[in-house]
Structure formats: C-alpha cells, structure tokens
Amino acid sequence: MPPTDHPAGERANRPVDDAEDTLELPLRIQDGVLAQQWAPEAPDAPAHPDDAAPGELLDDPERWGPTTTSRGALRLVPVRVGRDAALISRWMNDPAVAAFWHLAGPESVTADHLRAQLDGDGRSVPCLGVLDDVPVGYFELYRADLDPLARHYPARPHDTGIHLLIGGVADRGRGIGSTLLRAVADLVLDRRPHCTRVVAEPDLRNAPSVAAFLSGGFRFAAEVDLPDKRVALMVRDRVLRTVL
Template structure:
C-alpha cells in the first residue's frame, strides 16, 4: 500500500492542547440540544455520532466500510462527515489535490489523471481497506484511507496487534491547511474509529520522518511516536493512538 502522510500543518502546542479539547467539546455541544457543555473528546456521545457497535471482522467488513453512515459531527469549522468515494464524481477533485506541490511531495501521485485513477482503482481492489472523502458541511476538504493495519503489508514492519486500524489522510484545499484542521479531524476520526470498533485498541499512522508538520499534527491529535520504520520508499515514524490515553507499552 502506498504510505501517505498528511499535508503540512502549522505548529500548535501539545497533544493536550486546550484548543483541541475546546474544539471537541464544542463538537459535542453543537451536536446535541439542551445539554450541558461537555469537556474533552471522551464526551463525544454515540447518539450524536450514530456509530455502529459491530466489531471489525477480517477483510472488507465491519465499521471501516460503514464510516459514511456514522453521521455528522458538529465542529467549529462545520459539520464533518465521511462520504463514500465515487471514482467518476471524485476523480477530478482528487487529481487536483494530488497535483498540489504540498500534497504531491508526500503522496507522490502528481501527474496525469491516470496516476490518480490508477491509485484509487488499486485501493478499491483491496479487501482490508476503504477510502472516503471527508466533508465539512458536505463540501469536500479531505481524502481518507482507513485500513486494517494488521492485514496490511505494513504489519511486516512493526509488531501489529489484532484489529489495528491505519489512517492515511490529506487536507485538500490549500486554504484549509495551516489552521489546525488536520489535527482536529485526526482527533475526531481516531475517536470515531475506536468508538465504532470495540475490538480495535490502537489507531496507527506512518508519516515520513521528514514531515515534521505531519508528525506534529498526529501528536496534537493524541498519537505518540513509537519507533521509526524502514518501509519501501521511505523511513516512517510509527504514530500510535492508544484506546487508553495513558497507555505506553513497549516500542512497536
């Protein structure tokens, strides 16, 4: 699988950044009515998010294939939701995003439209992964690949645990970058995955070690840097979001 970190973000402060906590608290508050203000990502409730409660199963089944049915999460920038990827409809936009120099540097999918189309078609044939367009108020702003990391070739390079879920993400429109949106969406999406998939204990990512902005964004979203991995085509920082935030565990 192509290993693809997110586009650069502007620096914020720390994984426990109060700004992110406030944003997620606002997400919960905006998603309900006549309820007291909540604090922290743990207060995003399942009724608001309309999550499935089925455990992930082997192959292309379970909650990862149903993220477009999770509903919308109200965030300060808008209501975030996953839309199922449709090649014919979404290819022109994704091709444009992939040819943005800030994106192409890391995804390495710049070029003719066939380059993007071939990547999306190859990804669609995978039996352990699915792709989505992430939207704010139904307007596309991001591209996501969610996959069973323990069933992926990545598992040959780290101590994978059953039901590990991996994330690839990019923020498409340039005017949405540099505002902390990537950190906020990573925080919310990783929480959504853990809520939807009770058998999953970890969400993982593998940005290029040279992409300090991406690594920082994952850290601000609650991921920890575990170990550096030598992967085909790059050296990656293994970022892990544990179900239990105080989990440390041995280096993977």
C-alpha cells in the same frame, strides 16, 4: 501524512500530508478560485460503473454517520471514482502533496490508485473528509494488521491505519489537520469496538504531518524503517484518548 509505497495488490495506499466533480451548483471560493460545491449523490442515484461498495473489514465507514468537531460537522464519505477522482487528482497535483503521495499527473493516475482500493477486499477504504458539506481532505482508512506495515511493528488485531491530506492550501497550517485526525481516530474507536488503537506512519521528513498527529492526540511510538523511507509510528490508544 502520505502513505507508504506498496504494490497495489497489497495496499493501494500512501501516507498523509496536512500539507469538483460536481452534482449541485452552489459556488464557493477555494484556493482563490471560484469552484462549484461538491455534493454527494442522492440515495437513489444510479451507480457509476467505477463505483464499488466498501468492504466489511473496516465495519463499513459509510454507515458511521457524522461527528462534531470545533470546525463543524465532519462526515467520512467513501470515494466514488466517477464523482471524486477529478477533485482528488487536483489535490494530488499540488507540489506539497505530490512530494509525499507521488500521485501527480493525469487524473487517470489518481483514478487507478482509488480503483486499486475499491476493487480489493475492503482492507483499505478511500474517503473524502466532508466538513459542513464541503470536502476538505482525503482519507485512507486501512487495516494496519493486514497491511505490509504489520511486518515492521508489533501489530495487534484490528489495528486501523489512517492517512490524510488536506486539500486546500488555505486550510493548511490552521490546525484543521489536527482537528480532523483526532475526530476521525475517535470515530474509528467509537465505531470499531474490536479496534484498540489507530496508527499512522508519516514520513519523518514530513515535519508538518508529524506535528499534526501529535496535536491530534497521537503519541510518538517509534521510528520505523520501511522499504522506501523512515517513518514515525504514531498511535492513538483507546485507553489514553481521554488524556491526549
């Protein structure tokens, strides 16, 4: 489920694939490696110089709160570069992820991608998907109607786009991606009253990603030619979400 390649000034996003910088010390096993568990800052923690407040164009995902899924409680936690770049960079360097996100390399590559969004006007917000206090994936929520994608499909005002990658290899192929996609799409529709649909544009070559969107309550709307690839336009409609 990776994002489309667009100049950073237009959109610092890429599509999604289903596929620790640390502040506390509890340990867990992830991908066969003993890793320190991620934890968010305390509310009064000092700001990191790279951190920026999310914009209002997406109705402030930081305030949306958790949602319940069959896998546990899911929260969207807006990314903080100083805290999260190392973790996200590690995920981006997985070959299965890098093939679609094109962000492999040193941590600075991922950090620059995150900063391009955080330094923008808020039309794209990078988030960690945190399931029962463990980060399991990386989301990008973006205003699709304000994105270059809108030139290639009949966009509606407040259309909200979504990109997702599942970070841990052990979490892929188990339905977690579909569960998270459905939960986050419904969270968008619940928290953004002017948004009537959530859209996504996975690469048609990324069959697991397309399948995850279909299983996550999205419908296939069209094949769309973008400047760098052919994508499946996936849509989760507010009026159809109770039947899909």
